[in-house]
Amino acid sequence: MCIIIRKDTIITLAMNNMKKLFVFLISVFFIITASAQVNKDLLKRRAAEKVSQMNDYISFMASKKKSVEVRQRYRTNALNLFIGEGNSYEENGVQKEGVLMETTSVNRQGKKNELMRDYFTRIINYNYNDVNITSTGIAEIKVSSLQKVSDNMYVCTCQYDQAFVGYRDGRPAYKDITTKRVKCYITVERTVDGEEYIIKLGDTEAIATKRA
């Protein structure tokens, strides 16, 4: 018995298989692209979460309702969110004194750079009966696009508002609102289970301060 297969049938079969292969490859491409896009959006959300966490710690640090010991613990927790844990660190072979907070005030012109660890100490020691610091909610924190710095590092910036109220004898003695932008460093670490993302905060810029 001899099986005869026509030439055009072979061509049709081959083309159908090519079409299926093409559709498969295109699908794989879109899945990979979509995954990469999802990861970037996820990282931006995680950066906003870190900033929100920092803001919570700042709020707890400032509250005189908590003991100094508890507030010092929150200071340590907050500093651990930053590069070098807020202490001096090395970057590209250059020693840096520590992460900076650039501050402004309604009572003075110009800007002042302060080490983040000193800024947090100042928050704990504010000379008011009580201090209330609140910040933009996580959903409203604005995050810039991720910029690639190296094969395993990205940077972005988060922008938010922070309101400060200092109380004396139960009444607001000082109020201001500052808009801030904080740099976020995202490091990709390859582990046995896959990729892990470590987010650390960097220098913070205070854009303007207005009396509330």
Added chain:
Amino acid sequence: MNFKRLIFNILIILMPVKSMSQTIDGLNNYIQNTRVGLVDEFIDRFNGKISHPDIPSTQPGSKKTNLMMLFDLAQFKSKNDPLYKEAEKMVDIVIRNNVKIKYADATWTALAHCNGTLHGKTVKFDLYLTVESRGKDMYKWVIANAKGSLFDTTPKNKTGNIMLYPDDHETNFISLHRMTSEQSFNVVRFMEKNFDYDTASVFAYLVHFGQLKINFVDDLEFIFTQVPGYLFHIRYFQREKNNAGWLISKFDKVNPKEKTAFLNSIHRINH
């Protein structure tokens, strides 16, 4: 004037004065959402990727309204202000030519107005920065030029026989010592005819040897040249309005030659 245009014009005037509520502590989510908080956000709004929260994309003329809201509307006296009309023309060109801004463009520059210290004295100067590719989708900002009166070497005496005399070679050029100790402010007069003075190099030298420090960037603006026939600046406006954040603070009509000359001056081409 047709009905749609009337609605559009009313929206443009009324939007900046829309009232908003504040929370007890003073934080205002509406302001945070409507404000152009990041330069990235300005670029995304300009490119139509996102829009002002008050402008639904289904609204007729939303593209134009969205772009107009990227201007600092306080610079216009009214919708009849010739400057406003010029802004509309610029926006029409953006839409017609589908102009987009990309971060990696070589046609935008940052202008940092710096507060510094030179030999113990406070000085002010400007740095122009541009985006440079590092390959593999990676970029960095680089300093392209420096400007300011502290780099000015205009000679104090523009007339007279201030020069190294033709026979100074016979006295071991004692005159060079005199030049630096008696009239250093005239040094440029002792340089050759085609002497090319580069302020960016002077900046680099002063910083390298620890003489010039930047205390902070006092003010920052960005200059964009992507729109055909125009050049515009953006600055940050901190205010409690739905027209706030990074906004077009000024714009100029420029011809291609002027635009090229501006870009060349930033990159020190044909200096």
